[in-house]
Amino acid sequence: MSFPIFDYVGRYGFKKVVFCNDPATGLRAVIAIHSTALGPAVGGLRMWPYSSEEEAIFDALRLARGMTYKYAAAGVNLGGGKAVIIGDPKRDKSEALLRALGRFIDQLGGEYLTGEDVGTTLDDMEMIYTETDNVVTLPEHCGGAGDISPATALGAIAAARACATRVWGTGQLAGRRVALQGLGVVGGKALRMLHEEGASVVVTDVDEDKVAWAVREFGVEAVPPDEIYRQDVDIFAPYALGGVINDETIPQLTAKVVAGSANNILAEERHGDELERRGIVYAVDYVANSGGTIYDTDRLRRGGFHRERAMANVRRVYDRIEEIFAIADAEGIPCYRAADRLAEQRIAALTGVRLLGVGSR
Numbered sequence: 001m002s003f004p005i006f007d008y009v010g011r012y013g014f015k016k017v018v019f020c021n022d023p024a025t026g027l028r029a030v031i032a033i034h035s036t037a038l039g040p041a042v043g044g045l046r047m048w049p050y051s052s053e054e055e056a057i058f059d060a061l062r063l064a065r066g067m068t069y070k071y072a073a074a075g076v077n078l079g080g081g082k083a084v085i086i087g088d089p090k091r092d093k094s095e096a097l098l099r100a101l102g103r104f105i106d107q108l109g110g111e112y113l114t115g116e117d118v119g120t121t122l123d124d125m126e127m128i129y130t131e132t133d134n135v136v137t138l139p140e141h142c143g144g145a146g147d148i149s150p151a152t153a154l155g156a157i158a159a160a161r162a163c164a165t166r167v168w169g170t171g172q173l174a175g176r177r178v179a180l181q182g183l184g185v186v187g188g189k190a191l192r193m194l195h196e197e198g199a200s201v202v203v204t205d206v207d208e209d210k211v212a213w214a215v216r217e218f219g220v221e222a223v224p225p226d227e228i229y230r231q232d233v234d235i236f237a238p239y240a241l242g243g244v245i246n247d248e249t250i251p252q253l254t255a256k257v258v259a260g261s262a263n264n265i266l267a268e269e270r271h272g273d274e275l276e277r278r279g280i281v282y283a284v285d286y287v288a289n290s291g292g293t294i295y296d297t298d299r300l301r302r303g304g305f306h307r308e309r310a311m312a313n314v315r316r317v318y319d320r321i322e323e324i325f326a327i328a329d330a331e332g333i334p335c336y337r338a339a340d341r342l343a344e345q346r347i348a349a350l351t352g353v354r355l356l357g358v359g360s361r
């Protein structure tokens with residue numbers, strides 16, 4: 001194999017990589033445990049028809065490391081991990097295969113806890129749960145937190161508030177103009193919050209039914225998907241896809257703030273630099289969208305799930321974003337880099353572990 005795996009896991013300080021092989025069920029999976037410095041490693045289970053083993057291993061490693069940063073920067077005392085199953089979820093998934101993986105996870109004795117991701121569902125988690133307690137995202141009837149999207153929306157709005165405070169000196173969103181892209185389970189809830197606070201929202205979605213719902217329910221203005229970037233607004237709020245801040249869209253933006261729940265908002269890191277150069281304040285995606293994660297991992301804390309505590313911590317996304325700004329200002333670095341620094345500093349302060357020894361990701 002050309003991929004120098006020990007080189008990579010050594011450079012980035014991975015704790016453990018487990019290869020799961022179960023010929024009886026056809027299971028071929030990788031569990032990557034990046035860090036357990038702050039707590040057990042948590043991260044979703046992805047099932048994907050990877051074109052090579054190398055691609056699957058690298059995906060597990062990359063995603064596990066991302067989870068370490070996500071939890072640490074969000075102030076959650078968990079480590080980063082990820083599991084991937086090589087296979088087509090539509091064709092190759094079976095109860096036997098999922099339960100085989102559940103037994104591998106159980107053997108790790110609580111060092112790794114799993115959850116939903118691309119190619120897996122809450123039903124799959126319930127199946128894995130028959131073999132191991134070490135499952136985070138579970139339906140409510142199994143003791144899980146249930147729907148996390150309200151918490152994700154609340155956290156993303158808190159992130160927008162922190163950005164607003166930086167730009168306009170107040171986190172109040174009343175009277176602000178917001179371009180909201182994506183009216184799905186999170187975007188729909190964010191729209192309700194913005195509307196209730198008195199923001200003026202222009203929306204878009206590729207799903208016409210959702211647009212019709214938003215117009216009917218809130219009397220908002222709607223525009224076609226490719227026109228959302230150029231709206232004359234204060235805040236651009238991406239709640240749909242990744243990669244939406246790119247060479248094509250940045251020149252269209254009039255907004256002073258980019259804050260939403262979408263993952264991987266920047267097409268490339270250099271687009272984060274470009275936002276900075278234009279004076280556009282960016283709520284780093286993996287912190288802005290951490291509300292759901294903060295909410296559903298609350299059940300791992302002492303005493304079990306406590307809704308009020310979970311929601312109070314979701315609101316603290318505001319403080320995390322402010323901490324990112326403080327680091328960015330002090331070190332003269334863009335926010336997307338400052339978020340990584342925040343994570344590294346938190347792990348170092350609490351555990352003495354220096355994640356990389358080579359600065360940022």
Ligand code: NAD
Nearest residue numbers: 152182183184185186205206225239240261262263289292
């Ligand atoms: P969703 O699938 O319910 O909603 C996404 C919406 O975006 C859909 O209504 C879809 O029609 C729309 N959309 C797709 N392409 C579009 C385009 N080109 N222009 C405009 N609209 C488009 O997903 P969700 O759970 O609401 O998540 C939204 C984003 O937030 C995703 O990027 C997701 O990864 C991220 N996120 C969600 C959660 C959560 O709690 N659900 C947590 C963290 C991050």
